[in-house]
Amino acid sequence: MNYSPNCEICGLPQEAHKLTVKPLSFGKKSAPLVAMLVGAMTLVVVAAGFGLYKLYQIRQDGDESSVASSPTSAPSSATTTPTDPLAIASVTAANAPLLSQGEKILLPNPNNQFKNSGATAFAAKNWDEAIAQYEQAAIADANDPEAKIYLNNAKAKKAGNPLTMAVGVPITMNANAAKEVLRGVALAQEQFNQAPKQPERLLEVVIVNEEPAQAASLAQDLIKYPNVLGVLGQGINNDSRQAIALYEQAELAVLSPISTSFISGSNGQSTLKTIPIAQKAKELLTTYLQSSAQTIAKYASKKQPPTVAVFYNSDSPYSQQLKDQFATSLTQVQGKVVQEIDINNPNFNPVTELGNANKAGAKIVFLALSKTKVEQAVAIAKANTSRQPLTLLASDDLYTPTLLIDGGDAIEGIVLGVPWSFQSNDPFAKEAAEIWKGRVSWRTATAYDATVALGNAFTQNPTRLGVTQLFKSGINVPSGTATNFNIFQEVPLVQAVKGKNGPSGSQYQFERI
Numbered sequence: 089m090n091y092s093p094n095c096e097i098c099g100l101p102q103e104a105h106k107l108t109v110k111p112l113s114f115g116k117k118s119a120p121l122v123a124m125l126v127g128a129m130t131l132v133v134v135a136a137g138f139g140l141y142k143l144y145q146i147r148q149d150g151d152e153s154s155v156a157s158s159p160t161s162a163p164s165s166a167t168t169t170p171t172d173p174l175a176i177a178s179v180t181a182a183n184a185p186l187l188s189q190g191e192k193i194l195l196p197n198p199n200n201q202f203k204n205s206g207a208t209a210f211a212a213k214n215w216d217e218a219i220a221q222y223e224q225a226a227i228a229d230a231n232d233p234e235a236k237i238y239l240n241n242a243k244a245k246k247a248g249n250p251l252t253m254a255v256g257v258p259i260t261m262n263a264n265a266a267k268e269v270l271r272g273v274a275l276a277q278e279q280f281n282q283a284p285k286q287p288e289r290l291l292e293v294v295i296v297n298e299e300p301a302q303a304a305s306l307a308q309d310l311i312k313y314p315n316v317l318g319v320l321g322q323g324i325n326n327d328s329r330q331a332i333a334l335y336e337q338a339e340l341a342v343l344s345p346i347s348t349s350f351i352s353g354s355n356g357q358s359t360l361k362t363i364p365i366a367q368k369a370k371e372l373l374t375t376y377l378q379s380s381a382q383t384i385a386k387y388a389s390k391k392q393p394p395t396v397a398v399f400y401n402s403d404s405p406y407s408q409q410l411k412d413q414f415a416t417s418l419t420q421v422q423g424k425v426v427q428e429i430d431i432n433n434p435n436f437n438p439v440t441e442l443g444n445a446n447k448a449g450a451k452i453v454f455l456a457l458s459k460t461k462v463e464q465a466v467a468i469a470k471a472n473t474s475r476q477p478l479t480l481l482a483s484d485d486l487y488t489p490t491l492l493i494d495g496g497d498a499i500e501g502i503v504l505g506v507p508w509s510f511q512s513n514d515p516f517a518k519e520a521a522e523i524w525k526g527r528v529s530w531r532t533a534t535a536y537d538a539t540v541a542l543g544n545a546f547t548q549n550p551t552r553l554g555v556t557q558l559f560k561s562g563i564n565v566p567s568g569t570a571t572n573f574n575i576f577q578e579v580p581l582v583q584a585v586k587g588k589n590g591p592s593g594s595q596y597q598f599e600r601i
Contacts, residue, residue, distance in 0.1 A: 171314060173249045174213060177294050181309040186297040190218060190238035194259050194297050195267065200228050203235055210238065215246035233270035234295065240277050241292045250292035251546040253539070254310050256321025259297040264489070270295065272535030273320070280543045289550065291543055296321065300328070307331040311338045317555050318342070318542045320535065341545070341556045343538045377406075380505045381413035384481055385421050387503060387581060387601075388452050391479055394423030396452045397445035399468060402430045404458035410483055411456045426450050431457070431464050438464075438471035446475065455482040462490045469498040479503075487598065489591035492584060500596065502584045 176191050178184040188194050190210035193203050206221035222239035229235065244250035255273050257266035273293055280291040294316060296306055310316050311334065319335060319342040335342040388394045396418060400411040415425045426448040429441045445453065453472065455465050465486050472478055480502040487506050491499055545555045582598040590597035 173315060174245055175313070175315065176211075177254075177309065177313040177316070180312065183299075183302055183306050183309055186299060186302065186306060187294060187309065188238075189292060189294050190222070190241045193234070194295055195232070195234045195263060197229060197232065200225050200232070200235070202228055203232075203238075206235070206238060206242070210242055210245075213245070215242050218242035219246065233267055233274040236274040237270060237277060237293050237295065240274070240281050240290070243281065244290035244292040247290045248288040250315070251289050251543070251550055252292045252294060252315040252317060253542050253546070254294040254296055254316050254319045254321070255535070255539075256296040256298040256306070256319070260299060266297075268532050269535040272532040272537075273539045275532075276536045276539035276543065280540075285547050291539075291546070293539075303328050303331040304334060307334040311335070311340055314552075316340065317546050317550060317552055320538045320542065339556045340552055341542075341559045343541065343559075377409050377413045378417075380483070381410060381417040382420070383581065384454065384483075384503075384505045385414060385417035385423060388418065388454070388479075388481060389421035389423055391451050393449075393451065394418065394421060395426045395449050396423060396454050396481075397427040397429060397442075397448065397450040397478070398425055398454045398456055399429045399431055399441075399465075400456045401458055401461050401464075402432050404460070406485070407456050407458045407461075407483075414454060414456060431461060431468075438468045439474065442468070442471050442475065442478070445478070450478060452479045452481060455480065455486060457483065457486060459485040459488065462486060462488055463494070465491060466494045466498070469495050469502065473498050481505075487582070489594070492590050492594040492596045492598075493592075495584075495596075496594075499584050500586070503601065504582050504584075504598070506580060506582055506598075 176189055178187040178189075178191060181187050185192075186194075188207075191207055192211070193207050197203060202221050202225035206218050206225055209215075209217035209221055219239060219242045222235055222242055225235035226232065226239055241250075255269065257269045259266045277291045277293055284290055292315075294310070294313075296310070298306070298321060310319060317340075319340060321342070332342055385394075388396060396414075398411050398414065400407045402408060411428065415428075418425060427441075427445050427450060429436070429445070442453070453468070455468065457465050465482065469480060472480065480499070482502055482504045484504060484506040487504050491502075495502075542555075545558045549555060549558055581601045583601050584596045585599050586595050587597040587599065
């Protein structure tokens with residue numbers, strides 16, 4: 089199976105929750121709809137949305153302060169009937185370069201000129217030509233989700249009266265992660281459009297290049313564009329919280345880590361709903377970190393004695409919290425952290441620190457590092473090969489192609505705790521892998537879930553107020569699939585092993601333990 093060099097690899101489709109949900113049929117063979125969209129705990133509302141939290145965890149060191157009590161007022165959302173269903177959002181947007189429905193390319197590919205031609209035709213509202221060009225673009229690069237979304241958008245415009253959603257992705261900050269999200273959106277959009285309830289009402293997607301500093305301004309742009317019925321996006325930092333407050337004020341539904349919850353029932357039905365941002369606090373991250381730390385600590389206890397040196401970066405609250413949670417969890421399995429090493433120390437030297445860890449009696453190294461420190465993680469792994477190697481464990485933020493490619497033989501055997509783990513017999517994984525020519529990530533599955541949920545709501549009541557009310561009261565979805573796993577009880581573990589399903593340039597891939 090061939091992989092695009094830009095693939096996030098993850099190989100993590102749709103598991104990680106004991107409670108999972110399937111999409112309502114859009115006329116195609118259903119793929120599992122994972123409750124990872126919003127997290128789940130049996131019979132109670134939890135700090136769900138963990139999948140969305142990880143999906144939009146862009147800035148590790150974001151301001152965790154609460155939203156100002158009086159955020160900038162949102163434009164009125166009283167008029168929810170589109171004045172022009174064929175209008176293009178960026179034409180009137182203050183942040184026009186950051187939005188596209190197909191009239192501009194946000195993820196350029198110099199080797200695929202069909203995309204540029206498609207954008208030119210789309211901007212001119214020549215839907216037939218846009219469809220023809222984007223079809224060629226999708227064929228030329230089957231791994232490109234942007235081209236497929238714009239192709240379906242052109243078809244939706246031609247049909248006459250699209251159902252429009254927006255999705256925010258970190259294109260500038262993390263193009264690989266953005267593509268993984270868009271692959272899930274594109275798959276759900278295509279399934280919806282193949283069997284719509286009304287032939288003229290196909291699903292359309294506005295792609296938004298999320299710039300944290302412009303979060304509130306981008307929210308205003310989407311609120312002012314009346315065609316948008318719902319939004320997928322926003323992280324947990326203060327900029328995102330202010331944007332979500334604006335959406336709430338304008339009664340425009342947004343599925344985000346801090347505004348969405350999942351309630352499971354005993355009757356085979358579960359409920360997806362949005363709740364006010366003020367109710368969410370920090371419980372989501374804390375719950376996941378506790379579970380992740382406990383699972384990794386439990387694995388570490390297999391090594392006797394379970395003495396661990398923890399590497400972390402002090403500029404990341406996520407890294408520091410994971411370090412602290414791990415230390416607490418390790419004592420519960422009769423383990424001990426013998427050394428804590430801050431890699432931000434100006435005198436940090438991986439060889440020296442590993443030597444000190446050895447002298448302190450460490451048998452294990454836990455890399456509690458954030459996603460911005462993959463290069464340092466690789467350096468530590470390589471330094472570890474220069475002596476009697478210590479067992480390597482790591483957090484989900486290091487679950488990247490770079491670790492496998494740059495780490496080479498040094499990362500063989502490293503174990504990571506991650507939101508989901510790949511299972512080749514999973515229907516969603518199979519279908520998505522066939523479409524995207526490679527394994528998909530948990531980002532893809534989570535985005536798929538969210539898009540299916542939005543599409544379902546649009547079908548039931550295609551107005552902003554209607555969609556908002558549906559999510560406030562909760563949308564019933566059937567629960568239960570063949571792949572059940574609850575990340576709040578135990579986080580799946582994966583290990584870097586030799587194989588042919590890794591990213592281009594690496595002999596290694598992640599496989600579930």
